[in-house]
Amino acid sequence: MAGDDAVTFAEQRLTIEELETPVIQIWEGVLALPLVGAVDTRRAQLMNEKLLVRIVETGSEIVLVDISGVPVVDTAVSGHLLETVSAARLLGAEVIIVGLSARTAMTLVQLGQDLAGVTTRTTMARGLQLALAQLGYKVTKQDAGMLAEPS
Amino acid sequence: MTEIPIIKVGETLIAVVREDITDEDALQFQEALNGRLERFGATGVLIDVTLVATIDSFLGRLLHEIAVGARLLGAQTVVAGMQPAVAMTLVELGLELKGVRTVLTPEKALALLAHERNNLRRKA
Numbered sequence: 001m002a003g004d005d006a007v008t009f010a011e012q013r014l015t016i017e018e019l020e021t022p023v024i025q026i027w028e029g030v031l032a033l034p035l036v037g038a039v040d041t042r043r044a045q046l047m048n049e050k051l052l053v054r055i056v057e058t059g060s061e062i063v064l065v066d067i068s069g070v071p072v073v074d075t076a077v078s079g080h081l082l083e084t085v086s087a088a089r090l091l092g093a094e095v096i097i098v099g100l101s102a103r104t105a106m107t108l109v110q111l112g113q114d115l116a117g118v119t120t121r122t123t124m125a126r127g128l129q130l131a132l133a134q135l136g137y138k139v140t141k142q143d144a145g146m147l148a149e150p151s
Numbered sequence: 152m153t154e155i156p157i158i159k160v161g162e163t164l165i166a167v168v169r170e171d172i173t174d175e176d177a178l179q180f181q182e183a184l185n186g187r188l189e190r191f192g193a194t195g196v197l198i199d200v201t202l203v204a205t206i207d208s209f210l211g212r213l214l215h216e217i218a219v220g221a222r223l224l225g226a227q228t229v230v231a232g233m234q235p236a237v238a239m240t241l242v243e244l245g246l247e248l249k250g251v252r253t254v255l256t257p258e259k260a261l262a263l264l265a266h267e268r269n270n271l272r273r274k275a
Contacts, residue, residue, distance in 0.1 A: 048242075052235030059255055086247040090238035092231070092254035 021047045023054040030131045031060045036069035044080035055093045062131040063088055066124050068099025078113040085118050098127035155180040157187055163195040170202045177213050188224040195264035196221045199257050201232030211246035218251040229260040
């Protein structure tokens with residue numbers, strides 16, 4: 001049935017939309033948005049909407065946007081990222097872009113997109129460290145002897 | 152025309168922008184706020200926009216102007232409680248309210264203003 005196909009298609013699309021823009025609260029006041037795959041205008045818009053609503057819901061102050069899974073970061077993508085940064089700022093949240101590779105950094109510099117005023121880190125771990133420090137948390141490791149397995 | 156009330160609490164002026172604010176109301180508000188700052192010399196201005204469902208380019212620009220004017224009169228402006236849809240619209244309009252501090256809730260705005268005030272005192 002053609003009607004059934006249409007319904008399935010709509011459902012699949014919804015599932016994909018849910019999957020492609022997960023916004024996870026990883027700490028009190030910290031949200032993570034891992035991006036995987038290409039970022040087009042429609043997706044960027046969806047991502048922004050969802051992120052802003054989540055910022056308000058959770059009262060978050062910092063958002064870590066991980067772009068390590070984005071294959072190509074061109075002018076369009078960096079433009080979308082800057083929109084996210086500005087919109088989040090209007091709600092009082094700071095965006096830290098994490099997962100920048102050396103190649104991405106090179107590309108951005110060559111494109112003249114220096115992401116001025118945006119805090120960036122190479123890995124999610126470093127971004128989280130910065131976020132926690134900004135929120136006044138101090139992360140310390142317990143006595144190494146007490147841990148069964150070295151990490 | 153409906154006037155936006157401006158309340159003075161300590162060194163902070165607080166205003167809650169209503170849902171149906173018109174351009175005239177907004178201009179009157181800007182004038183009234185500057186007048187209060189001139190007379191009382193508050194160091195902080197808190198503008199709550201929780202109720203506002205749409206901020207057009209006029210109001211967006213005016214918020215920016217209000218912040219700049221307040222700074223010239225010695226006060227820092229914090230805008231609190233912006234709706235996600237409003238933030239999206241402003242960014243799409245290219246109005247990023249540069250120079251205006253924005254926070255999620257009025258509580259956070261007051262905390263921020265208190266913090267900045269202490270910083271200034273320490274420097275003075």
